[in-house]
Amino acid sequence: MDLHELEAIAERELAQRPRLRILHCSATGCQASGALELKRRLESLLAEMGRQTEIDVGAVGCLGLCGRGPIVRIEPSGETFEHVKPDDAAEIIAALDGHACHVARCDQNHPFFTRQLLIVRRHCGLINPDRIEDYIAVGGYRSLYHVIHEMTPTEVIQAITRSGLRGRGGAGYPTGLKWATVAKSPGERKFVICNADEGDPGAFMDRSILESDPHLVLEGMAIAAYAVGAEQGFIYVRGEYPLAIERLQKAIAQARRHGLLGTQIFESGFNFRVDIRVGAGAFVCGEETALIASIEGRRGQPRPRPPYPAESGLWGMPTLINNVETFANVTAIIENGPEWYSRIGTEKSKGTKIFALTGKIRNTGLIEVPMGITLREIVEEMGGGTPDGTPVKAVQTGGPSGGCIPASLFDTPVDYESLAAVGSIMGSGGMVVMDEHTNMVDVARFYMEFCKDESCGKCIPCRVGTVQLFNMLTKLRNRQAHPSDLSRIEELCELMRETSLCGLGQSAPNPVLSTLHYFRHEYEELIGAEGDHGS
Amino acid sequence: MAAKTLTIDGHLVSARPGETLLAAIREAGITVPTLCHLDGLSDVGACRLCLVEIEGQRRLQPACMTMVSEGMVVHTNTPRLQSYRRQIIELLFAERNHVCAVCVASGHCELQRLAGMVGMDHVRYEYLSPNCPVDISHPRFGIDHNRCVLCTRCVRACDEIEGVHTWDVAGRGVNAHVITDLNQPWGASTTCTSCGKCQLACPTGAIFPRGVTVGERPHASERIALIVEARKQRW
Amino acid sequence: MSRLRIATIWLGGCSGCHMSLLDLDEWLIELAARADLVYSPIADAKRFPPNVDLTLIEGAIANDEHLELAHTARRHSKIVVSFGDCAVTGNVTALRNPLGSAQNVLQQVYIEHGDPGGVIPHDPGIVPVLLDKVVPVHQVIPVDYYLPGCPPSAPRIRALLEALIEGREPAADIRFG
Ligand SMILES: Cc1cc2nc3c(=O)[nH]c(=O)nc-3n(C[C@H](O)[C@H](O)[C@H](O)COP(=O)(O)O)c2cc1C
Ligand code: SF4
Ligand code: SF4
Ligand code: SF4
Ligand code: SF4
Ligand code: FES
Ligand code: FES
Numbered sequence: 037m038d039l040h041e042l043e044a045i046a047e048r049e050l051a052q053r054p055r056l057r058i059l060h061c062s063a064t065g066c067q068a069s070g071a072l073e074l075k076r077r078l079e080s081l082l083a084e085m086g087r088q089t090e091i092d093v094g095a096v097g098c099l100g101l102c103g104r105g106p107i108v109r110i111e112p113s114g115e116t117f118e119h120v121k122p123d124d125a126a127e128i129i130a131a132l133d134g135h136a137c138h139v140a141r142c143d144q145n146h147p148f149f150t151r152q153l154l155i156v157r158r159h160c161g162l163i164n165p166d167r168i169e170d171y172i173a174v175g176g177y178r179s180l181y182h183v184i185h186e187m188t189p190t191e192v193i194q195a196i197t198r199s200g201l202r203g204r205g206g207a208g209y210p211t212g213l214k215w216a217t218v219a220k221s222p223g224e225r226k227f228v229i230c231n232a233d234e235g236d237p238g239a240f241m242d243r244s245i246l247e248s249d250p251h252l253v254l255e256g257m258a259i260a261a262y263a264v265g266a267e268q269g270f271i272y273v274r275g276e277y278p279l280a281i282e283r284l285q286k287a288i289a290q291a292r293r294h295g296l297l298g299t300q301i302f303e304s305g306f307n308f309r310v311d312i313r314v315g316a317g318a319f320v321c322g323e324e325t326a327l328i329a330s331i332e333g334r335r336g337q338p339r340p341r342p343p344y345p346a347e348s349g350l351w352g353m354p355t356l357i358n359n360v361e362t363f364a365n366v367t368a369i370i371e372n373g374p375e376w377y378s379r380i381g382t383e384k385s386k387g388t389k390i391f392a393l394t395g396k397i398r399n400t401g402l403i404e405v406p407m408g409i410t411l412r413e414i415v416e417e418m419g420g421g422t423p424d425g426t427p428v429k430a431v432q433t434g435g436p437s438g439g440c441i442p443a444s445l446f447d448t449p450v451d452y453e454s455l456a457a458v459g460s461i462m463g464s465g466g467m468v469v470m471d472e473h474t475n476m477v478d479v480a481r482f483y484m485e486f487c488k489d490e491s492c493g494k495c496i497p498c499r500v501g502t503v504q505l506f507n508m509l510t511k512l513r514n515r516q517a518h519p520s521d522l523s524r525i526e527e528l529c530e531l532m533r534e535t536s537l538c539g540l541g542q543s544a545p546n547p548v549l550s551t552l553h554y555f556r557h558e559y560e561e562l563i564g565a566e567g568d569h570g571s
Numbered sequence: 572m573a574a575k576t577l578t579i580d581g582h583l584v585s586a587r588p589g590e591t592l593l594a595a596i597r598e599a600g601i602t603v604p605t606l607c608h609l610d611g612l613s614d615v616g617a618c619r620l621c622l623v624e625i626e627g628q629r630r631l632q633p634a635c636m637t638m639v640s641e642g643m644v645v646h647t648n649t650p651r652l653q654s655y656r657r658q659i660i661e662l663l664f665a666e667r668n669h670v671c672a673v674c675v676a677s678g679h680c681e682l683q684r685l686a687g688m689v690g691m692d693h694v695r696y697e698y699l700s701p702n703c704p705v706d707i708s709h710p711r712f713g714i715d716h717n718r719c720v721l722c723t724r725c726v727r728a729c730d731e732i733e734g735v736h737t738w739d740v741a742g743r744g745v746n747a748h749v750i751t752d753l754n755q756p757w758g759a760s761t762t763c764t765s766c767g768k769c770q771l772a773c774p775t776g777a778i779f780p781r782g783v784t785v786g787e788r789p790h791a792s793e794r795i796a797l798i799v800e801a802r803k804q805r806w
Numbered sequence: 807m808s809r810l811r812i813a814t815i816w817l818g819g820c821s822g823c824h825m826s827l828l829d830l831d832e833w834l835i836e837l838a839a840r841a842d843l844v845y846s847p848i849a850d851a852k853r854f855p856p857n858v859d860l861t862l863i864e865g866a867i868a869n870d871e872h873l874e875l876a877h878t879a880r881r882h883s884k885i886v887v888s889f890g891d892c893a894v895t896g897n898v899t900a901l902r903n904p905l906g907s908a909q910n911v912l913q914q915v916y917i918e919h920g921d922p923g924g925v926i927p928h929d930p931g932i933v934p935v936l937l938d939k940v941v942p943v944h945q946v947i948p949v950d951y952y953l954p955g956c957p958p959s960a961p962r963i964r965a966l967l968e969a970l971i972e973g974r975e976p977a978a979d980i981r982f983g
Pocket of ligand 3: 669670672675676680681682718775982983
């Protein structure tokens with residue numbers, strides 16, 4: 037494979053493509069709401085009409101409106117329809133011909149769409165994730181070629197550093213710095229790992245990327261491998277994502293066949309092989325040292341850091357571990373340059389972030405927004421407020437490691453530092469909207485239940501502390517708590533934050549601490565006179 | 572390589588490079604509580620009792636897994652650490668069913684001693700009172716899960732020294748527990764050589780020789796380090 | 807100096823702590839010179855009196871009578887000591903907790919493992935009603951001092967009492983079992 041061949045594939049692909057196209061979302065959300073049956077109906081209808089070569093029915097990835105699926109988009113007009121039922125097939129074809137169509141259209145002038153900035157998701161909904169040709173047709177693998185043939189590994193790392201990209205797995209560690217550390221750490225072999233464990237309840241950004249544009253992630257990983265000097269990569273993906281796994285497998289096979297992964301990529305001396313490792317769905321296996329233990333075939337439990345994986349990771353070798361979305365940002369930075377990227381976002385948080393907007397909100401789904409957008413813009417403009425107009429009370433970001441931000445602070449910009457300053461975190465991208473009817477003690481209790489079930493059990497503060505906290509919150513909920521229990525809760529939160537071994541236990545108190553901070557009265561209201569004494 | 576000089580609780584201490592902070596602290600004659608650490612075994616940093624404050628580091632670090640470095644300034648016994656250690660011991664006592672009065676290890680138990688050391692005279696948390704099994708299927712030893720603190724010393728002793736890895740951990744959170752082989756009764760284990768090293772390593776009354784009664788199980792964990800040393804020196 | 811008023815109560819425990827107290831032998835005579843034992847299983851008072859200076863509580867809270875007596879003792883005592891492991895941790899008395907609720911335990915003891923035709927005793931006002939969970943004393947009333955031990959030895963009891971009688975802070979003395 038060389039650049040000419042790559043471009044030839046792209047040209048052939050575009051030339052072959054019928055002008056009229058019906059693109060339906062084939063990601064998990066829309067498959068669950070009946071996209072496959074719809075596709076069958078469209079195809080059989082077109083066959084009956086004898087128009088199957090004239091009109092292309094294509095599967096594409098997630099368009100972000102997962103709560104309104106199945107979603108269908110027609111070309112060339114670009115009109116997008118929602119809640120499309122199999123019986124609507126004829127109407128969709130009519131719309132393609134410019135006739136009247138009564139299927140509900142998505143309002144693409146709605147802020148939900150117009151406020152988005154698609155970098156990571158730029159191909160989502162436009163290409164068929166099962167076909168490498170589609171990816172190549174939109175410019176895929178050009179960045180990898182460019183990097184291998186025109187940049188040194190150091191230049192690649194410098195570009196990533198200058199872009200200001202930070203890890204999207206939650207902590208926001210500067211990606212360029214991490215790559216540089218791995219590149220400089222001595223080791224016989226080095227590894228690149230893509231963290232696709234995505235365990236936050238309610239989060240499905242990474243799944244959507246893998247299901248919609250798997251090659252984007254593979255290309256990002258290959259560029260990273262070139263930069264840090266690795267020849268082997270792993271994608272650690274949870275077993276609950278069968279469609280993502282299937283598409284990744286296909287994508288890896290296609291890329292190998294085209295000489296875009298494997299040995300002598302683009303006829304250079306660069307080799308890079310990618311294998312998939314399927315996790316069993318433990319939340320803690322998303323923690324990097326637990327994930328590494330799991331790939332090594334051991335029990336998925338964290339170990340104290342340092343040493344960090346960048347110095348001593350998989351089998352003791354320097355290992356680069358990044359999140360799916362982090363890798364998915366790489367090609368755009370190479371394509372458009374780090375300066376372009378660093379102009380997007382805020383001073384310390386560059387680029388975009390994908391959020392899964394859920395909860396008491398009119399427009400749910402996936403949104404990719406520039407860093408620095410305010411919570412108000414997301415919740416009120418893009419999300420359209422609550423479905424029944426009840427005032428919004430708070431949003432929860434960062435899942436079980438994050439916190440609740442009250443509506444009074446909705447002018448907070450979405451970036452790593454600002455969210456941390458109000459007691460939450462960016463996290464991996466879960467964003468749950470709560471209205472006035474939501475009880476914040478229940479919210480805290482929900483996340484604590486999750487943490488107690490997902491604690492790996494290795495260290496005492498997290499293993500036992502989560503259960504004690506959960507029990508105390510339950511007691512509170514049942515109005516059996518004593519006033520002294522509140523300070524007990526706070527004391528235990530501090531213990532877990534300061535002494536737990538890994539991020540799970542250290543951040544498990546966050547939902548409690550943030551709700552205690554902003555909604556303390558809701559805790560106090562639940563303290564009954566009947567309470568146990570406690571001393 | 573040159574020796575490292577560090578300050579521990581205000582005392583200047585010199586340490587060998589590559590030594591753990593715990594070793595340096597002990598050499599300085601200072602006692603830091605430990606539970607999952609056992610001389611002779613690898614470290615896991617699980618119990619969090621040996622956490623210390625290191626100036627310039629945001630997070631507390633486990634002394635057992637932190638390497639000494641030049642100029643380190645370490646505090647091992649601040650009021651904050653004392654309070655955390657007490658809470659950790661309370662959490663352990665509340666987790667399973669410790670009835671010292673009827674325990675084989677009473678008087679020789681590390682957990683019991685730690686309670687005294689950290690000043691834990693009562694447990695403020697609710698006792699979880701789980702219903703834990705006792706396995707006495709092995710002809711020579713028994714395990715009472717009511718007293719296990721999940722330090723994994725048995726797991727490491729069996730794996731690293733005896734080399735058979737009969738023990739491991741199954742389950743998550745408070746449901747985590749040590750198992751033999753693939754969660755079969757210990758007596759049915761095909762890997763166990765009955766060497767007794769897990770019993771030596773166990774800090775509590777969880778693993779015991781059969782036939783002993785209250786207070787009769789001596790504490791002999793230091794023999795693990797002896798065995799390791801003996802092998803190294805080919806005694 | 808006015809004489810101290812001391813009480814001891816015996817809740818869910820084996821009375822071993824009281825036996826250990828009696829082990830103080832002749833020191834008890836010294837104690838008697840300075841204090842009155844105003845309520846105790848080894849004294850004859852029928853009701854817990856008011857204005858007690860110091861109460862030692864042996865045993866865990868296992869039934870409704872324990873609960874009531876603990877509250878009464880707290881109301882009328884300046885200082886309350888959890889006396890022995892059962893009071894401090896629940897200890898042997900709490901061994902039933904893992905088996906589930908009181909009903910569950912009674913069912914197992916009187917029906918499943920009892921004589922054929924066994925019945926669960928039920929005589930409110932005569933047989934105290936079991937609480938669902940046995941809990942240590944400090945979970946139902948505030949406790950001022952803890953003396954763990956099963957039982958605490960006589961010298962340890964003496965050290966604590968001497969300190970409290972002299973108005974000193976007792977030295978930490980932690981030994982379970
Ligand atoms: C309990 C826990 C769960 C985590 N789960 C994930 C996850 O599902 N996906 C992820 O990318 N990072 C997860 N992380 C963060 C990883 O440890 C690691 O920081 C991240 O993969 C680094 O990638 P980044 O620098 O690109 O963010 C988790 C961390 C913790 C403590
Ligand atoms: S903090 Fe929780 S998840 Fe992390 S190592 Fe400790 S027990 Fe395991
Ligand atoms: S293991 Fe130790 S703390 Fe637990 S009951 Fe036995 S002696 Fe007491
Ligand atoms: S007796 Fe020896 S071989 Fe058997 S489980 Fe214990 S340490 Fe392992
Ligand atoms: S059985 Fe003993 S050595 Fe093994 S984990 Fe439990 S307490 Fe530790
Ligand atoms: S799954 Fe179809 S739009 Fe997201
Ligand atoms: S002894 Fe260091 S963490 Fe347990």
